Amino acid sequence: MDAIAKNVLDALSQEVMPSYDKLGSLPPDILVLVFNCLPAADRIRAERVCKNWQRLIKLYGWTSFRVANDNTVTNRGWRHLDKLLDRCATHIKELDLHGQRIITCWAEILHRLPNLRHLALTHVNLFPKDVSTLADSYPKIKSLSFSDMGESTFDNISSLLGRCPNLEHVSFEKYWFNFASFSFDGLSPTVKSIEMSDDHYCMELFPEVKRRNIMIESLVLKCRYRLNEIELQQLMTLDISSLKYLDISLNQVTRLQFVDFIPQLSKLQGLEVHVVGSDGKNCLNEYFNTDANIKPKEIVKALESCKTLRTILCESDGSIDYTEILQYFTASHQNEGEPSGPNDNRIAHLYFGFQRPENHVEHKWAKFYWRDNALPESPVVLKLRRSVLSEPPLVF
Numbered sequence: 495m496d497a498i499a500k501n502v503l504d505a506l507s508q509e510v511m512p513s514y515d516k517l518g519s520l521p522p523d524i525l526v527l528v529f530n531c532l533p534a535a536d537r538i539r540a541e542r543v544c545k546n547w548q549r550l551i552k553l554y555g556w557t558s559f560r561v562a563n564d565n566t567v568t569n570r571g572w573r574h575l576d577k578l579l580d581r582c583a584t585h586i587k588e589l590d591l592h593g594q595r596i597i598t599c600w601a602e603i604l605h606r607l608p609n610l611r612h613l614a615l616t617h618v619n620l621f622p623k624d625v626s627t628l629a630d631s632y633p634k635i636k637s638l639s640f641s642d643m644g645e646s647t648f649d650n651i652s653s654l655l656g657r658c659p660n661l662e663h664v665s666f667e668k669y670w671f672n673f674a675s676f677s678f679d680g681l682s683p684t685v686k687s688i689e690m691s692d693d694h695y696c697m698e699l700f701p702e703v704k705r706r707n708i709m710i711e712s713l714v715l716k717c718r719y720r721l722n723e724i725e726l727q728q729l730m731t732l733d734i735s736s737l738k739y740l741d742i743s744l745n746q747v748t749r750l751q752f753v754d755f756i757p758q759l760s761k762l763q764g765l766e767v768h769v770v771g772s773d774g775k776n777c778l779n780e781y782f783n784t785d786a787n788i789k790p791k792e793i794v795k796a797l798e799s800c801k802t803l804r805t806i807l808c809e810s811d812g813s814i815d816y817t818e819i820l821q822y823f824t825a826s827h828q829n830e831g832e833p834s835g836p837n838d839n840r841i842a843h844l845y846f847g848f849q850r851p852e853n854h855v856e857h858k859w860a861k862f863y864w865r866d867n868a869l870p871e872s873p874v875v876l877k878l879r880r881s882v883l884s885e886p887p888l889v890f
Contacts, residue, residue, distance in 0.1 A: 530558040530588075530888055534578075556582035557888050560590035579606050588887050590614040604631050612663075612887040614639040620647040620654070629657035636885050637663035637687075648676045656680020662883045663687040666695070678702040686882045689714040696721065700728035711882035712739040720745040730755050739764040739879050753792055757799040764878050765796075765803065790818040797822060797842070805843040816855045816862075819844070823859040833858055 529537060529547060537556070540547045556578075583606040591614065604610075610632050620643065628635070635658050640651060643666075655664065661682045666689070678699050683706050688699070696715070703710065710732065715721070721729070726748045734740075738761055744752055752767065759765070793806055823842065833841055845863040855862050880886035 526557075527888060530556075534559070538578075556585050558588040558590075559586050560592070575603075579603060583607055584609060586610060587885070588612040588614075590616075591618060592616045604628070611636040611885050612639075613637070614641070615643065616640075617642040618647075620650045622650055622653070625650050625654045625657065628654060633658070634660050636660065636883060637665070637887065639663075639665040639667070641665075641667040652677045652680055655682070658682060659684065661685055663689075665689040667691045681706060681708065683708055686710065687712040687879065689716070691716045696725040696728070700725070700732060704728075704732050707733065709733060709736045711736050712879045713737065714739075714741040714879070715743065716741065721748055723748060723751070726751055726755075730758070734758060735760065737762060738882060741766040743767075753795065756796055759800055761802070762800045763802045765800070790815055793819055793844075794822045797826075804839065804841070806845070819860070820855070820857050823857050827859045 525547060529540060532540065542548075583603075586607050587609055589607065589610055589612070604627060611634065613628070613632070613635060615638075638654070638658065638661065643651065655661065656679070659682055662684055664681070664685060664687075676695060676698060678695075679702065681702055685708050688703075688710060689712075690696075690699070702708075720743045722745070726744070729742075735758075737759055740759065740762065741764075742752075744767060749767070796806065797803060827840070830840070840859065842860045843863065844860060
């Protein structure tokens with residue numbers, strides 16, 4: 495069980511926890527998080543053998559539940575599930591369903607989850623009656639995630655979005671066909687977070703967000719292609735005054751236009767920009783990620799415009815003149831005295847993908863990293879994206 499927990503913890507942010515030698519030394523909140531990441535069978539075994547877990551999860555340990563495939567649930571499995579739901583159904587807030595017929599098979603248990611707030615559907619045949627069941631059963635649903643959904647379900651998904659008045663997050667993943675037939679007309683004005691994995695939808699999504707005056711706080715556009723000039727212009731016309739996290743893909747033309755867009759992102763905390771020619775390094779919380787053509791003026795402009803940015807990543811095989819960057823840190827912190835220590839959250843972290851320069855570069859308000867001194871990745875960006883929701887999911 496220690497090995498399973500370690501695998502889960504390795505996927506979590508380094509900022510969440512220091513290292514622990516034994517599972518028993520983990521604090522309660524992390525134990526609950528680990529527990530909810532385990533498969534149901536392992537959770538049951540953990541309850542039986544670990545008194546600490548048994549005590550902690552009695553009330554709130556089963557907040558998340560995932561069903562991998564309806565065909566794996568035997569009659570005996572149904573009986574075990576029925577007993578399990580008798581004990582923990584009221585605590586389940588997150589449900590992840592996988593399988594083509596799973597809605598039909600599991601509709602009978604949906605009414606037993608009165609506090610469900612986050613629902614993920616993968617490869618599900620969503621029928622009109624399922625829309626009614628979900629909408630009627632969960633008027634307070636906070637997030638809906640769809641993955642590998644057939645094009646024949648588009649009308650029903652659109653209808654479901656229109657019947658969730660408290661929806662705050664919607665996600666579409668793994669779509670490999672045109673979104674032109676999909677409509678966002680029913681999107682609730684309460685939506686704060688949108689995540690997409692293709693760019694065909696942008697021409698449909700952006701006008702509807704603007705028309706309904708939706709205040710997006712987290713926008714993730716994991717495009718296979720890149721936003722074109724028209725799509726970027728549409729994005730720039732939205733009210734993004736509340737945007738805290740942005741993840742977009744650009745080409746070389748729209749990248750230059752986007753630089754002028756940065757000053758509008760006054761509340762931005764996390765920014766990930768994928769550009770043609772970049773190596774695709776991940777951008778995490780408060781990271782500014784761009785391509786190899788970044789200039790010192792652009793770095794300074796990003797820092798000046800987005801006061802919450804603390805870390806900048808840029809990949810390049812060339813050299814860079816640090817003079818202007820160092821001058822910025824001196825001027826911007828001239829009235830702040832000295833940092834309280836190496837962990838002062840006002841200190842900026844800058845990673846450059848080329849080798850360490852011959853002339854030593856340092857500043858008390860900035861820490862520089864190079865390829866031989868890689869910036870430690872801290873995936874708290876997921877925490878940032880979830881934080882915009884009134885009831886963030888624990889696992890999903």
